[in-house]
Amino acid sequence: MKLKISFPAESVKSPILSEIILKTGVLVSIVSSHVDSTGGEIILEVIDKDSDIIKGELKARGIKVTLLRTFIDRDENECVDCGACISVCPAQVFSFADDWSLAMDTQKCIRCGICIDMCSHQALSIKGADSE
Numbered sequence: 001m002k003l004k005i006s007f008p009a010e011s012v013k014s015p016i017l018s019e020i021i022l023k024t025g026v027l028v029s030i031v032s033s034h035v036d037s038t039g040g041e042i043i044l045e046v047i048d049k050d051s052d053i054i055k056g057e058l059k060a061r062g063i064k065v066t067l068l069r070t071f072i073d074r075d076e077n078e079c080v081d082c083g084a085c086i087s088v089c090p091a092q093v094f095s096f097a098d099d100w101s102l103a104m105d106t107q108k109c110i111r112c113g114i115c116i117d118m119c120s121h122q123a124l125s126i127k128g129a130d131s132e
């Protein structure tokens, strides 16, 4: 599952993730990272059974954690399979199927929203609700 962690400015230079990985032995994958001197946001991929461990360790350090339950959704009635979303998606969510219809691997989505703005047919949206 994917966890979004939000760092305040004072935590940006702390090796918080490294400390947690060393302490718990839980491995995480960084899906995306946007960090600067004002704070940061990182999306992690964690296997389901370890997510509570990581969430607990982050929260104990005052880091906000959000479980991403949202996903990119396509309205098949609006989509015309033009493929414009394929080239803009940084996570390779979209591809063409053998019949040239649009295929999606929604598990890869990092919820950046780029494709939503790109689709001139307003076929894409974020569905679901994230949770703390």
Ligand code: SF4
Pocket (backbone or CB within 6 Å): 074, 078, 079, 080, 081, 082, 083, 084, 085, 086, 102, 118, 119, 120, 121, 122, 123, 124
């Ligand atoms: S850009 Fe929009 S209309 Fe074109 S393939 Fe993607 S979802 Fe469909």
Ligand code: SF4
Pocket (backbone or CB within 6 Å): 072, 088, 089, 090, 091, 092, 093, 108, 109, 110, 111, 112, 113, 114, 115, 116
């Ligand atoms: S929201 Fe971003 S990562 Fe998700 S499908 Fe759209 S472009 Fe790709």
